[in-house]
Amino acid sequence: MSFDAANLLPILPEIAVLVTASTVLVLDLYLEERNKGLNHSLSLLGLVVALLLTGFVGGGETQILFDGNLVRDAMSDLLKGAILVVSLLAFIYARPWLKDRGMLVGEFYVLGLLAVLGMLIMVSANSFLTLYLGLELQALSLYALVAFERDSKRGAEAAMKYFVLGALGSGMLLYGISMVYGATGSIELGPVAQAIAEQGMSNKVLVFGIVFMVIGIGFKFGAVPFHMWVPDIYEGAPTPAVLILGSAPKIAAFALAVRILIDAMQGLHADWRDMLVILAVLSMGLGNLVAIAQSNIKRMLAYSTISHVGFIFLGLLAGSDQGYAAAMFYSIVYAVMATGAFGILIILSRTGFDAERLEDLKGLNDRDPWYAAMMALVMFSMAGVPPTVGFMAKLLVLEAVVRIDMVWLALVAVFFSIIGAFYYLRVVKYIYFDKPAEDAPVLATTGGVRVAMTFNGLSLLALGMFPAALLTLCQSAFV
Amino acid sequence: MGFEKFLFYVFALITLWAAGMVITRRNPVHAVLFLVLAFVSSAALWVLIEAEFLGIVLVLVYVGAVMVLFLFVVMMLDVDLAALRAGFIRALPLGLLVAGVMAVEIFLIVGPANFGLEAFPPPDAAPADATNTRDLGILLYSIYIYPVEIAAVILLVAIVAAIRLTLRRRPDNKSVDPARQVRVKKGPDRIRLVKMAPEVEEPFGASPTTESGETS
């Protein structure tokens, strides 16, 4: 078991993020107030370096390292890249908001980077232990980010809810893991899968364990009926925190589900499929219906998240490589869309004002046509209107479901997305067909934000028209 | 074996009883103290299965540090007991029912049927010179080095988050910085002599001729 330095090569992206976070943490102590922007630049630099390193160490055969605790495969490469890109965008959007409120402090970047680190660890985990630790690292950082605005009562309340329910979800997951460990004698995914293949469904302990694991995954995704925390936290948390926790963590949660349900428990597919069907139908139904009634756009986006989670589950429950690839495609696309939507909310905010009502979007076209177009693209994509990528993602998932002869499920999904289209298009109506409020000031943004948002919005369009590249990558992860 | 079994049941019962008291005691301080008792007796259970390192560390970390701070906070809070108690009796039957069903379910799964001696025969007795501190250390720093490093980062996050959420620089705080205090040298740092005109108490009614000078 002697240590081999070659083990370190595939975790270079993680190391880069950790080094950046530590540097920011120390450097922040010595920075004067006006130089705090350096934290931001350093964090972005760290993420870019991590992204380059991901590309550098990625590709090639699946490697299992650190005595089975870590895996580097096609899925981890792609998801790591997606998480880093999405987080990069999120950090760029967050800066003006933080600066206006005097919160451009090192801790935001440290916690944000460590949350990213947690996600990276999750996607390349090869044992329940690593998976759980990555999850906790991400969650703990996010709890703190939600409470970041410490004089805000709503933020504190949201953080408390998030913490308690998050801890409950983690506890469920851990209990499930302990059951599976008891039944299989291992916490490493490969041996667990092997033991399950031998024992099959005969082992009641395994079935008991998987129930808890699915509940834990449901909590982390925010699927109905474990969704209670989502709207309150989206509403109460400061927008940059929502930006970070509403985007990339969905990709990480997808990785969590894949590692547990597919890498380890493929043998019990029949068991968890039915549970996921229930979660998916409830999530799509409740998410889309309740979102209509919301006047707060953060809450609306929260319910929209819930409904999108239902779609991701559709792909997972199909149980075919095609379905998994579709779900992966969907979760990456969703993260990009969510980043764009919350990014626009931050752009609309200014000192002493947070854009959170639907009315705040009124007449965005008159105030800044380019951002209005980008927001419209995001909304079309979320609704699943061609030629945006949202349509492509939904189509792929539905195709996978139809392929396993669950046509009724596909019909239900289509029905609810039609209902869902209503509230997304309502946002577009506010943007283009309503007059802005009298006192609405001119939108002041920096060039960086504009470039990022342009990239964000147009990528939705580009991916929709040329989905093949990303899709091939997704499919290559499941062969 | 007989005596060990007896000890196991004693400590197991104490653990269960204490855990029950934690949730039924009216006084939060009592509840915390029962939680401490539950920790101590579960540490004893660990020592019984020859995991003495884990047992002692449980006492050291949880009982010796975490629960002390917990107690510290609970003692300072003025918890409204009546509000906490409200609904306890009303919700009790339902709670007992759910707890009962769960206990039966867990027993069916975790009980002797699946985790009995047939499925899990007792391990061979460890040699007398086995130290599980060393064994654990070797495991942690070889096979589990990656998770250990992640755990370290998690602790770092906890520190950063706690400091961020609680540290406030209060401008009205007049505490002195000991690091600066000890650097004070003899001479102008310690005492400042101020030249001023002598102050003489004027008789009442007379106009003051000298302003009261600066004193330090």
Next chain:
Amino acid sequence: MTELWNALPLVIQILLKITAILLPLLGLVAYYTYAERKVIGYIQIRIGPNRVGWRGLLQPIADAVKLMMKEIVIPTKADKTLFLLAPMIAIAPAMAAWAVFPFDEELVLADINAGLLYILALTSLGVYGVIIAGWASNSRYALLGAMRSAAQIVAYEIAMGFALVGVLVAAGSLNLGAIVAAQQGSLLTWFWLPLLPLFGVYLISGVAETNRAPFDVAEGESEIVAGFHVEYSGMGFAVFFLAEYANMILIAALTSLMFLGGWLSPLPQAWVGDLWLLGDGFHWLLLKTFFFMFVFLWLRATFPRYRYDQIMRLGWKVFIPITIVWILVVALAVVYRLPPWWSA
């Protein structure tokens, strides 16, 4: 004789051993209080107790009798059970820790592998007596004392634990006997030299852990009357007193064990062999322990009480960083076999 001893049931044997440890210990505690008053008296150019018996030697007995005769007052609205339980919780760990303490190479009640951890765990439990006493008294001064004590002990326990990690790294064992054995050699091979910063940190943290001056803010008689035990009288008070002094003796004995080579003789074995008392033996341990016990009194007579925030600063910002750095140094020294301590 040995046969007779072996014929006794195990439980009786153990009970006899416990008695053999605790009785001298309690006697030592009694005369430690006497020594304290005398030593501080002389330091302050007074005479100290000299009325009861020859040179006041019976003073501790008189004190004990007085405390036993006193009425135990339980304040109204105090939490009666916890109020009475607190002194017992305070003294139990102070006594139980001696179970793994080796007095000589073979002379130890329970020779367990994780002795160091056991002692660390037990000394960390002592704080419960203080906290519970402070809370159960239903008195403001007592609660303040308890709060101060809780924060202080948690802070210094970390530094103390880290200092012991250094000892563990240096000795490669958690067994106290093995730790002494690892210091075999002479005065210069004892751990006080390679672990000098940890030695200092441990000694000072020990003073803080036992709530002794200059870290006695939990009692702080000039600020909060008598802190956590302000409401105790008679035997309740006496038991707290016993626990405090027993803890001091324990810390003194542990310091000599872990940093000053325990029962080892300061002179190299080659020079003295088994010459009278110059060879290794229990008397060396006793001598070293007495020295540190004297240091406790010396500190009390010399230093004014620390201010509370300074205590916290010293613990968190000074001691913990020092110990962490020095653990690294020790680890490197052990890995690279720095002579003369780890050359073998």
